[in-house]
Amino acid sequence: MNIQLMKVVDKKAAVLNAALELIVENGFHGTPMSKVAKQANVAAGTIYHYFESKExxxxxxxxxxxxxxxxxxxxxxxxxxxxxxxxxxxxxxxxxxxxxxxxxxxxxxxxxxxxxxxxxxxxxxxxxxxxxxxxxxxxxxxxxxxxxxxxxxxxxxxxxxxxxxxxxxxxxxxxxxxxxxxxxxxxxxxxxxx
Amino acid sequence: MNIQLMKVVDKKAAVLNAALELIVENGFHGTPMSKVAKQANVAAGTIYHYFESKExxxxxxxxxxxxxxxxxxxxxxxxxxxxxxxxxxxxxxxxxxxxxxxxxxxxxxxxxxxxxxxxxxxxxxxxxxxxxxxxxxxxxxxxxxxxxxxxxxxxxxxxxxxxxxxxxxxxxxxxxxxxxxxxxxxxxxxxxxx
Amino acid sequence: MNIQLMKVVDKKAAVLNAALELIVENGFHGTPMSKVAKQANVAAGTIYHYFESKExxxxxxxxxxxxxxxxxxxxxxxxxxxxxxxxxxxxxxxxxxxxxxxxxxxxxxxxxxxxxxxxxxxxxxxxxxxxxxxxxxxxxxxxxxxxxxxxxxxxxxxxxxxxxxxxxxxxxxxxxxxxxxxxxxxxxxxxxxx
Amino acid sequence: MNIQLMKVVDKKAAVLNAALELIVENGFHGTPMSKVAKQANVAAGTIYHYFESKExxxxxxxxxxxxxxxxxxxxxxxxxxxxxxxxxxxxxxxxxxxxxxxxxxxxxxxxxxxxxxxxxxxxxxxxxxxxxxxxxxxxxxxxxxxxxxxxxxxxxxxxxxxxxxxxxxxxxxxxxxxxxxxxxxxxxxxxxxx
DNA sequence: TATGAATGAGAGTTCATTCAT
DNA sequence: AATGAATGAACTCTCATTCAT
Missing domain, CATH: 1.10.357.10 (Tetracycline Repressor, domain 2)
Structure with missing residues (x-):
């Protein structure tokens, strides 16, 4: 696994992890994408490279x-x-x-x-x-x-x-x-x- | 129970019933108050006579x-x-x-x-x-x-x-x-x- | 001045007085008619017997x-x-x-x-x-x-x-x-x- | 001052300017944010990048x-x-x-x-x-x-x-x-x- | 790939006013 | 005259998503 790919995996995983933590605490609709992005340390738009939508x-x-x-x-x-x-x-x-x-x-x-x-x-x-x-x-x-x-x-x-x-x-x-x-x-x- | 009270009960019950049906189908956040009102045949503001908030x-x-x-x-x-x-x-x-x-x-x-x-x-x-x-x-x-x-x-x-x-x-x-x-x-x- | 008229004057004055107190504290738009009515001890609709509108x-x-x-x-x-x-x-x-x-x-x-x-x-x-x-x-x-x-x-x-x-x-x-x-x-x- | 910053300044200034004009004419509560946005040529939501609230x-x-x-x-x-x-x-x-x-x-x-x-x-x-x-x-x-x-x-x-x-x-x-x-x-x- | 400013539809809620009683 | 439940338009604000950079 080269470094590029590792980063990608890391970022995707970071997003999922952030989403998990926030959603468990605040529910799906109590968790804006902007907060997921912030907690995962990525830009809001970046999430949409990995996922088509919040759903x-x-x-x-x-x-x-x-x-x-x-x-x-x-x-x-x-x-x-x-x-x-x-x-x-x-x-x-x-x-x-x-x-x-x-x-x-x-x-x-x-x-x-x-x-x-x-x-x-x-x-x-x-x-x-x-x-x-x-x-x-x-x-x-x-x-x-x-x-x-x-x-x-x-x-x-x-x-x-x-x-x-x-x-x-x-x-x-x-x-x-x-x-x-x-x-x-x-x-x-x-x-x-x- | 006089007619006045019946109407009140009916309206509150109608709202709760509409909420139940819509929420089961679309979830809490997928159910706007405007739709609850429409389904219950009341005005949007009327719900707020019976409940302080959606919650x-x-x-x-x-x-x-x-x-x-x-x-x-x-x-x-x-x-x-x-x-x-x-x-x-x-x-x-x-x-x-x-x-x-x-x-x-x-x-x-x-x-x-x-x-x-x-x-x-x-x-x-x-x-x-x-x-x-x-x-x-x-x-x-x-x-x-x-x-x-x-x-x-x-x-x-x-x-x-x-x-x-x-x-x-x-x-x-x-x-x-x-x-x-x-x-x-x-x-x-x-x-x-x- | 008969009693009927006194009451009327009282009620109108009560409304104006309530409005004054509330508006000074919360401003015109921070003062709903419903609160004016409550403070003046009249029903919301009653205000509209004395005044055409809030304005x-x-x-x-x-x-x-x-x-x-x-x-x-x-x-x-x-x-x-x-x-x-x-x-x-x-x-x-x-x-x-x-x-x-x-x-x-x-x-x-x-x-x-x-x-x-x-x-x-x-x-x-x-x-x-x-x-x-x-x-x-x-x-x-x-x-x-x-x-x-x-x-x-x-x-x-x-x-x-x-x-x-x-x-x-x-x-x-x-x-x-x-x-x-x-x-x-x-x-x-x-x-x-x- | 680079172009990015100029735009930001322009947009914030445009909002404040629009607010000033409208509020002077119609008062604070006679001036909905939607009109401020329109007059400033920005989207309603944009105002909330620059200001937390209307207040x-x-x-x-x-x-x-x-x-x-x-x-x-x-x-x-x-x-x-x-x-x-x-x-x-x-x-x-x-x-x-x-x-x-x-x-x-x-x-x-x-x-x-x-x-x-x-x-x-x-x-x-x-x-x-x-x-x-x-x-x-x-x-x-x-x-x-x-x-x-x-x-x-x-x-x-x-x-x-x-x-x-x-x-x-x-x-x-x-x-x-x-x-x-x-x-x-x-x-x-x-x-x-x- | 990554950014984040910008968008604008749509949300919950308020409230001046009406009207049946 | 007096009531207050009901109305629904209009408000402030949020947020999933886009796109120029």
């Missing part, structure tokens, strides 16, 4: 974070482990990603259901989780997990982690290791076969 | 819907029933409120975590759910529900219902009675004592 | 105060006194009216040169000072006052009193009897014949 | 004109002249500035006593007249001018010039050289020692 910038941010989150989720998956152990590992991967990246979490939650992010972009981002979806479907097939619509199951599991993380990050309610264990066990019980 | 209007809408949702949740609670039956009834009450009031659901989810709704307003609205929180704490005490932090449990249960509703309302994935049963059973298993 | 209300206020000021100026004129004594008495009359009615003074100064008060209204109000203008013209004819254009002289004398009053009322610079004497003597010297 | 624009205009007026007042002061000659020169300097810049005069009078210009700004602008205030205090000390409070004297002298100018500029009463002499002599007599 595209947000879309890119969303997609970038979704990918980052997907990578975190799948990190260090060890297929030689027990099914349940792998399940617990996935849970913790995601939970740790959220609690260690609170701004990213808040942003993703803020825009997951907002009309600002187009449906097609949301669907595009499913790809980052496919391995886990397959893992769940396998669990059902193997009789380790109960008979349940796999889309429903995915939603419920994701919702479980989100709820736990939100408790800590939005409601300032510290999740101790003990509480995390309660959450994760509850989660397992909600899908394991009887 | 206060949104706060009122949020509070109104939270109360409505609280009422739906507690509807027809029959203390003579089994604990589990009452638990299932609560689950269904909330789920039905969401699926039968999709705009209200989307709005509440959109603003639950947004910086637009002040924290104090959110806390004020906890009061509508107190009876259910007590119901859960009782269940734990009686050994029907497992030992779990009650705030965590509340969050997980709420998250479970939200996730199921969202599947249908946001992702257009029809929740059949069969799927609803899967969700509700999963939910019960996630908190019942072993 | 007419201000015009009436201006004219009313100009007349009041004219009356104060001419109060207790004693034609048996020395010319100089009468001159001093006029000066003091006006000065005392201003310092004892600071709101009225500020209002009159604020609107004396404003485009809000039409020129015709200003000219109409000259009539209240005619006797003093004649008094000055006589003084010139008698050789007590110097040869000077009488309009110029009137302006200079009025300006002298205004400047002294403003020092106290606008710049919070207390005008002691000693200072008042300096001002009045200076004023006399500026027009007396040599 | 700051007015403050700047006021301060600019006060400085200009101060410079005019002190122009060509020749300390080798007689005290009385210098006094007459100051009077004429100010009078000529007013009559040759009628818009500036009307604006300054309109806002000198208005609640729109903050007291602190008014006090800031005293600095432009300090040399003349010292000149007057010296005159008193030397016995050329009478014993009089110097603040009172300053006010009276300023009031004298203002009154004369207003006669011409507001009341359309032409001040001939003869009348100007009457005014200036009257002014001198009002402060000279006996």
């Amino acid at each position: 595209e910038m947000i879309d890119t941010l969303y997609t970038t974070l979704k990918e980052e989150m997907g990578n975190a989720l799948l990190r260090d998956d060890d297929t030689s482990l027990d099914y349940k152990e792998r399940f617990y590992a996935f849970w913790q991967n995601l939970f740790l990603y959220f609690t260690q990246n609170p701004k990213e979490f808040v942003f993703l939650e803020q825009y997951a259901n907002s009309p600002l992010i187009s449906k097609s972009i949301k669907e595009d981002n499913v790809k980052h989780y496919l391995p886990v979806i397959q893992f769940l479907e396998e669990g059902i097939k193997l009789g380790i997990l109960r008979e349940m619509d796999s889309k429903l199951m995915t939603s419920l599991l994701y919702g479980n982690i989100i709820s736990t993380a939100k408790l800590q990050l939005v409601e300032d309610y510290q999740i101790s290791p003990e509480l995390m264990n309660q959450a994760i066990n509850s989660c397992w019980d909600s899908v394991k076969a009887n | 206060e209007m949104i706060d009122t809408l949020y509070t109104t819907l939270k109360e409505e949702m609280g009422n739906a949740l507690l509807r027809d609670d029959d203390t003579s029933l089994d604990y589990k039956e009452r638990f299932y009834a609560f689950w269904q009450n909330l789920f039905l409120y969401f699926t039968q009031n999709p705009k209200e659901f989307v709005f509440l989810e959109q603003y639950a975590n947004s910086p637009l709704i002040s924290k104090s307003i959110k806390e004020d609205n906890v009061k509508h759910y107190l009876p259910v929180i007590q119901f859960l704490e009782e269940g734990i005490k009686l050994g029907i529900l497992r030992e779990m932090d009650s705030k965590l449990m509340t969050s997980l249960l709420y998250g479970n219902i939200i996730s199921t509703a969202k599947l249908q309302l946001v992702e257009d994935y029809q929740i059949s009675p069969e799927l609803m049963n899967q969700a509700i059973n999963s939910c019960w298993d996630s908190v019942k004592a072993n | 007419e209300m201000i015009d009436t206020l201006y004219t009313t105060l100009k007349e009041e000021m004219g009356n104060a100026l001419l109060r207790d004129d004693d034609t048996s006194l020395d010319y100089k004594e009468r001159f001093y008495a006029f000066w003091q009359n006006l000065f005392l009216y201003f310092t004892q009615n600071p709101k009225e003074f500020v209002f009159l100064e604020q609107y004396a040169n404003s485009p809000l008060i039409s020129k015709s209204i200003k000219e109409d109000n000259v009539k209240h000072y005619l006797p003093v203008i004649q008094f000055l013209e006589e003084g010139i004819k008698l050789g007590i006052l110097r040869e000077m254009d009488s309009k110029l002289m009137t302006s200079l004398l009025y300006g002298n009193i205004i400047s002294t009053a403003k020092l106290q009322l606008v710049e919070d610079y207390q005008i002691s009897p000693e200072l008042m004497n300096q001002a009045i003597n200076s004023c006399w010297d500026s027009v007396k014949a040599n | 700051e624009m007015i403050d700047t205009l006021y301060t600019t004109l006060k400085e200009e007026m101060g410079n005019a007042l002190l122009r060509d002061d020749d300390t080798s002249l007689d005290y009385k000659e210098r006094f007459y020169a100051f009077w004429q300097n100010l009078f000529l500035y007013f009559t040759q810049n009628p818009k500036e005069f009307v604006f300054l009078e309109q806002y000198a006593n208005s609640p729109l210009i903050s007291k602190s700004i008014k006090e800031d602008n005293v600095k432009h007249y300090l040399p003349v205030i010292q000149f007057l205090e010296e005159g008193i000390k030397l016995g050329i001018l009478r014993e009089m409070d110097s603040k009172l004297m300053t006010s009276l002298l300023y009031g004298n010039i203002i009154s004369t100018a207003k006669l011409q500029l507001v009341e359309d009463y032409q001040i001939s050289p003869e009348l100007m002499n009457q005014a200036i002599n009257s002014c001198w007599d009002s402060v000279k020692a006996n």
